[in-house]
Amino acid sequence: MLLTNEQIERYERDGFLVLPNLFSAAEVAILRAELPALFAADTPANFREKHSGIVRTAMGLHLRNDVYRRLVRHPRLLDPAMQLAGDELYVQQVKVNVKAAFGGETWQWHYDFATHHAEDGAPLPLALNLHVFLDDVSEFNGPLYFIPGSHRDETVGARLDTVTTSYPLWVVDDATVARLTEGGGIVSAKGPAGTGLIFGDRLVHGSPPNMSPWQRRIFSLLVNPLSNAGTSHRRPDHQHHRDLTPLVPLADDCLAGIHRAAE
Numbered sequence: 044m045l046l047t048n049e050q051i052e053r054y055e056r057d058g059f060l061v062l063p064n065l066f067s068a069a070e071v072a073i074l075r076a077e078l079p080a081l082f083a084a085d086t087p088a089n090f091r092e093k094h095s096g097i098v099r100t101a102m103g104l105h106l107r108n109d110v111y112r113r114l115v116r117h118p119r120l121l122d123p124a125m126q127l128a129g130d131e132l133y134v135q136q137v138k139v140n141v142k143a144a145f146g147g148e149t150w151q152w153h154y155d156f157a158t159h160h161a162e163d164g165a166p167l168p169l170a171l172n173l174h175v176f177l178d179d180v181s182e183f184n185g186p187l188y189f190i191p192g193s194h195r196d197e198t199v200g201a202r203l204d205t206v207t208t209s210y211p212l213w214v215v216d217d218a219t220v221a222r223l224t225e226g227g228g229i230v231s232a233k234g235p236a237g238t239g240l241i242f243g244d245r246l247v248h249g250s251p252p253n254m255s256p257w258q259r260r261i262f263s264l265l266v267n268p269l270s271n272a273g274t275s276h277r278r279p280d281h282q283h284h285r286d287l288t289p290l291v292p293l294a295d296d297c298l299a300g301i302h303r304a305a306e
């Protein structure tokens with residue numbers, strides 16, 4: 044599945060692209076069915092919320108589970124990523140970000156490259172963040188907020204925040220966020236389960252706490268060109284993988300195949 048010229052222009056202008064109906068309800072059900080066991084595991088790759096202790100993000104899923112091993116090679120994710128970033132991509136990070144009903148906590152304003160550069164020594168902001176909604180995402184259950192066009196301002200700095208949440212993150216200060224929103228405001232990424240998203244390493248984004256009765260789980264695959272691999276191994280493998288094997292897309296029905304085999 045390749046992006047149209049119009050989609051590529053929109054991605055370059057806004058810094059993100061929404062891909063409606065990227066995965067079917069049946070495929071989302073297959074992805075969701077694996078989550079309870081993955082979240083129950085006692086592993087440092089499962090980060091828990093600071094206050095509730097509920098899983099906030101579960102990482103390294105493609106090394107822990109066959110369905111997610113296939114998902115990181117899914118052509119509906121990789122074909123557009125290879126189109127935008129080149130065809131020699133490795134898996135940088137794989138996770139499901141959970142925002143639990145009545146307690147999922149914030150992701151502060153940030154751009155991913157600040158963390159990838161400062162913690163992992165990635166030279167350039169070339170990684171792509173590929174999302175799949177595993178629940179319906181609305182204005183109520185903690186959607187991602189994007190600042191359109193913020194990726195084009197290369198002067199935006201960041202500082203390490205180890206206090207606000209359980210997850211250390213390089214964040215952008217309030218005055219900078221206020222300035223960046225003067226052009227195009229804030230857009231929230233909403234849609235039914237199965238919606239896809241692509242955004243780049245310099246796009247400023249975040250998400251509010253979830254005080255609704257509806258959980259919000261989003262799959263996130265970060266891919267990075269081999270030529271831009273991290274140069275520091277300060278963080279554990281599940282936060283920035285060291286395996287630089289280039290990703291090769293599987294068949295379009297690679298998830299449905301698992302379903303048939305399980306029947």
Ligand code: SIN
Pocket residue numbers: 140141150172185186187248249250261263
């Ligand atoms: C979120 O899951 O709300 C934030 C994800 C991200 O920063 O990539």
Ligand code: MN
Pocket residue numbers: 153154155248
């Ligand atoms: Mn992020």
